[in-house]
Amino acid sequence: MIERFKKQLQARFSFLENKKLLLATSGGLDSMVMVDLFRKAKFEIAIAHCNFQLRGLESFGDQNFVQEYAEEHAIPFFLTQFDTTAFANDYKLSTQVAARELRYNWFYEVLQEEGYDYILTAHHADDNIETFLINLSRGTGLDGFTGIPEQNGEIVRPMLSLTRQDILEYAQNEGLQWREDSSNASDKYVRNKIRHHLVPLLKSLNPQFMEAFQKTQSYLQDASEMVEDASTMVYQQVVRQDDEVFYIDLKQLLKLPNYKAYLYQWLKDFGFTSWDDIYELVDSLSGKQIYSSDFRLIKDREQLILSPIVKEDANLSFLVHKEEQDVNLPLKLTLKEVDSITDPSNTSIFVDAEKLVFPLVLKKWIEGDDFQPLGMGGKSKKLSKFFKDEKMSLLEKEATWVLWSGDTVVWIVGKRADERFKVRKQTLKLLNIQLV
Template sequence: MIKALQQHLNTTLPFLKDSNLLIAISGGVDSVVLTHVLKALNYPITLAHCNFNLRGEESDADETFVVNLAENLGVEVFVQKFDTTSYAQNQKVSTQMAARTLRYDWFQELTKQLEFDYVLTAHHADDDLETFLINLSRGTGIEGLSGIPEINDYVVRPLLPFSRAEIEAYAKENNLSWREDSSNASTKYLRNKLRHEVIPTLKALHTTFLQNFQKTQKHLQESETIIQDRVDEVFNQVVDTISEDAIYFNIEKIQALSSPKAYLYQLLNTYGFSEWDDVINLLTAQSGKQVLSKNYTLLKNRDYLILSKNSNLSNEKLKLQIKEGQNNVITPSGKLSFQEVEHITKTTANIIYIDKDLLKYPLCVRQWQKGDYFYPFGMRGKKKVSKYLKDEKVSLLEKERILVLCSGDDIVWIMGQRADDRYKVTQQTKQVIKIQLQ
């Protein structure tokens, strides 16, 4: 397995090798194997363990095990204790949801304070299958069936292509010790019920069931890409106006589509709507009717469905720092790579060339803000980012996702859009850096 994982890391996740990595470790076999393998491959790792205080002495024993493992491997470990039960009661959420929130909030805090580049979790192919079946049982679109993302912002899951059986086999072959969570044996939770009762039956029906599932999921991911391409085309067809605050969907054009309900779902599913019958009914409703999601309002106004952002919604705060010499960073928009080059070749919306000596480190990736301005490449004078995005007819959804790369207080690049003229390569440039968004 170690050779297969090394090959996977080299081909799919090469940026991890030179990154500062934090491994989320429970003490279970999955995270223990991930820790041992990356240590054997000389990856720069630190461990982070959450004690949720849900299983009394067993939780404390898990913590002791992880601390001893870190000492034996000669790696640093961080431990955080949580009063998960009280948090769940105060927030009125399930214990599982409380633990998830506490865990990832702490990981995010560690990455910011101690400048870790990525948090690695030990999710594997069987976890992916369980998630697929959970989403299937609850009802979902294709996006709910396309799998756990291998890279999601700063969280990376290197073991996702590998099965639980492969991971356990490696642990036994190498005489590794790990902890068993007694709560995993209970069928109280849906995931455990699927794990212990449903999935073994499916695997018994076909010996290659898991591999076949992975192939099917890959096909679903490819189909999702095709669907998104078509949805982008339809978006341009049915949207008449994009203003600073709203998108105007032409009802007549939507009704002329082969399946208005299906297209509306694809056009609007990222805005948090859940009552899809109410959404489709807006097409024939009286003016003034509206459907609300947590963050957005969809209003019927004569010939249009008008999508607008709720006034009480503030932008999520995102701030990723990029140190000098850091060649890759994962952002919500994709992987940002930096490479020193001798010459300028092809420049696109996703590839720019910058005078490196003008940059002030650390660089910063953040969301654009009201009042931001830059000097558009090839133009004289400055322009507000909001005005630029409006002139480029960037949709409301796209605006929410636009990030900027900054040097100090200057915007170097509206990522995927346009570079700043102040940082362009000139005859006086001594070092050229190619920046690419993938």
């Protein structure tokens, strides 16, 4: 199998040539075969072993086995130990998810600190089947059926074309030793149930099941690429991006025969799970929101707005003292005494300096705030009503700062000044406040 493996590396993983490779090695059959294959193929390798301390002395037996193998074959060895159970409890994760997060975070640390190029894992064709069936049972989308990727950034899985039987036969023929993980014999985990019961049944029904499955996955991968291409083309017509904020034009979206599929394709990587709620958001009233852990989707008139969740103290305020000419947080403002009014605008206002009570206060608006918009003859208006009339989105409202003098609004920054600080004929000191 070594020659077959070398040919596969040349055909699909030629980028690994002359690179420093970090091999994730548990001590089990799959990872020990991977180490042996790469060692015999003369690659520059190192072994990385994680002791998750989940199986008592057995875990330390795995650690000692892998370390002794590395020493015997003069292979650089990296070791770490985790209190996986404590980590899982602290972050309210399953043991499997906790172990995955811990090991991959550590792999990346070793990669960077020790100058290795890629992390290699020993996932194989049977792992692909199990993952497919797990995703099928959970009702995943097309991406869940396309298989474990051969490469994901610095993570490379060079053994996906090999079956568990291929790996076992190679290990037996080469006289390799490995450790058996006792937890693999238990049906406690869904993956083990599928491995022990469902996959053998499928193989018994069709002796060529592995070949047929791999062919099917290839077709699914082609279909996924077509979907991605179509999604990208439509995205350019329907979605506008401004920095980290995305605006989905609902008029254009609803012209599509299957707009839900496009929404799913565009939003799936942002952590959303309540897809029915998202689809209903299209017909909801303005202001309704759907949240993921890090993002939110807002219905705003004829658009959906996707933005990161910004955790900000609503009571946060900043003082602007009389002697200050430049203010840099949270906005950049300049304050300067001038002799006359030149080019006033929403971003550059002129006020009667003698009416100001310092320090001025810069803070976010809250419901109930009102002001007297410049040019409206002293009539009061709720800020919420002003924002509505200006057709400002929820994001724009949340991003708006208000400059106060005592309990009186001086300026809705960048939007409208207040009538009460208007420069008049009797004004003696003019102050220009500008948003830079």
